[in-house]
Amino acid sequence: MRRKTVDMDAIAKELGCSKTTVHYALRNTGRVSDGMRQRVLEAAEGLGYRPNLIARSLRAQRSATLGVVVIGLASSYYAHVLEGIDTAAQQHEHSMLLVCSYGDPVKEREHIRLLLDKGVDGLIVMPADPEANSEFYTRLTDEGTQFVFVDRHVPGMNADSVATDNLMGGYLAGRHLVQSGRKRVLVVTTTSRERRSTSVQARLNGCNQALQEAGLEAALVLGPNVPDRFPDEQFAYQAVREHLLAGAAGGFDGVFAVHDGLAYGTIEALTEAGLRVPEDVSVVGFDDQDPSAYFHPPLTTIRQPTREIGGEAVRLLFRRLEEGDGAPLPRQRLSLEPALVVRKSS
Amino acid sequence: MRRKTVDMDAIAKELGCSKTTVHYALRNTGRVSDGMRQRVLEAAEGLGYRPNLIARSLRAQRSATLGVVVIGLASSYYAHVLEGIDTAAQQHEHSMLLVCSYGDPVKEREHIRLLLDKGVDGLIVMPADPEANSEFYTRLTDEGTQFVFVDRHVPGMNADSVATDNLMGGYLAGRHLVQSGRKRVLVVTTTSRERRSTSVQARLNGCNQALQEAGLEAALVLGPNVPDRFPDEQFAYQAVREHLLAGAAGGFDGVFAVHDGLAYGTIEALTEAGLRVPEDVSVVGFDDQDPSAYFHPPLTTIRQPTREIGGEAVRLLFRRLEEGDGAPLPRQRLSLEPALVVRKSS
DNA sequence: ATAATGTGCCTAATCGGTTAAGCAAGGCGG
């Protein structure tokens, strides 16, 4: 059964007035007598009128819709950021047109194109590979598309972005290890591609900064030379295991894993080697993934302000969408503060 | 900077032909000479033409967009179902307009209205409260809206739905406990509202069925009388603790928790009381949430086919959207098979 | 040679809501 079309014309016909009058009455604009307004509202109610927002969008050149491109949904990090976006978007009476790129920058481009063709007012993007698409982004912003990037700042881009203050996060992790009396810290990182990412690099730098402040030497880094993209956990397990077998048993007493998954694998390898966590080695993760609170031992980690990241992204986007005729807004790169969550692994 | 409008008219003007010809050339329909088609394509490329999908939707009365309403995003169950939906929708060249109801049936209604006003072709809904909104759903389907429900079957509704076969899941859990030599099983359920839900009831029934087949008596159920909506884990901890304090120490040797969160709390209470898992009591959960594999001991649980649920929902929806002029399709209620994941808690 | 068919392109209407412009009636001041 096709939905029967109860549009403004139908109401107009019903009342013997013009479509324009119906429009003015319904939207409470223009000049309509109280009596007429009343009759229109009643007729609309009676006929079950619903506005066609597609038509409105076409005319208004605005769709009250935001395009959101994420890498995936499976991790709780993404999910919470998205909830933050959703909540804020709802407050602004906007909807969310969501697609996953699954980490493929080509697919990401196609999705962005599609979303723009569908008339989204602005875009919030978790870039799959900022470098690969940076030219593409630039072209679009030049044409007037409003972007906000989440999770990663895109270098050389004149667009707003929101991310965790990874430097601060790394610093918190490092300082915590120092304050727990640790002297030699090992940082566990992921595969080469990931390692180049600015966020991971910042975490490492932050950690080293804390070590330096305490007069300790910079951390030894595990992970740079792995060509393939292992699952974090498995990679960390193997890397730490090999490191220990290579005779580094007494070589470190603290570990900062730049992702919780890496911490899980690390602890597994340590335990297997007869080292106790946290007595012999303290381990600090990053992300506060769901399992971390339940891990054995419960993992000390750095929690990202995920919901806020999403909310701020929306706020930044609307700031631009509502941009008056004043001077163009300066680019904003927000770095939100993460928090140390102390549990039993340190 | 406003995006400059390169529409079909612009191309037509450029070439001195009509908009219709441009349209035929671009969409490869109608009758256009090869030469003209070529010139149109080049001009489109050169001017950077992009189709306005809003206009297309208005005209075609189809938007290539699905509306998706979920309760939330935070749990990995939702996230995976959504990934399944996203993947399948992408295959069908449709986008996903997503909103969260956060469990509020009133908000859910408003969102559904909005999505329909925005012209979605169909809806996939995780009902916040099937009973509360069932009349609303019925009215909409009567008007021709296509629904597919996910996670819960809506009683009395003439709409398709996809969910886990909870009866089977409960049966698998129960049978596994039986095969582990357990004789007296306790089922841990949640607060009253949740308890009424058909899914939880089905899990319980399935479990009892397995017990019955083994000639054992039906499970004792914990949880019905709790008025408030505690967090699962905390509730289970308290309930099991009280149950033990009430002198039930030897009263059971197996537990089926209808959500993993309940299992976590249960195990905590058991361990605290000096009972060993799985030696003294086997525990089986449901959902295979992220922490379960990392729990101590790693939790035996029932894994739902989440991605498939999302994919099947989309498939069912398209079956209806593409419905020919043939006889109306019969309602389908898919129950997908869950799987037992054996770990160390049993 | 004439009719039938096909080709290549165009005009105009449509989808439904919005908006500039304007018209007629009533009120008011001068």
Added chain:
DNA sequence: CCGCCTTGCTTAACCGATTAGGCACATTAT
């Protein structure tokens, strides 16, 4: 009584893609 403003409503033109219908000319069939 005339000019001017206000009120209440209308007409028509958008927004951009789609589509029914049609016209002129070329090709083929009869």
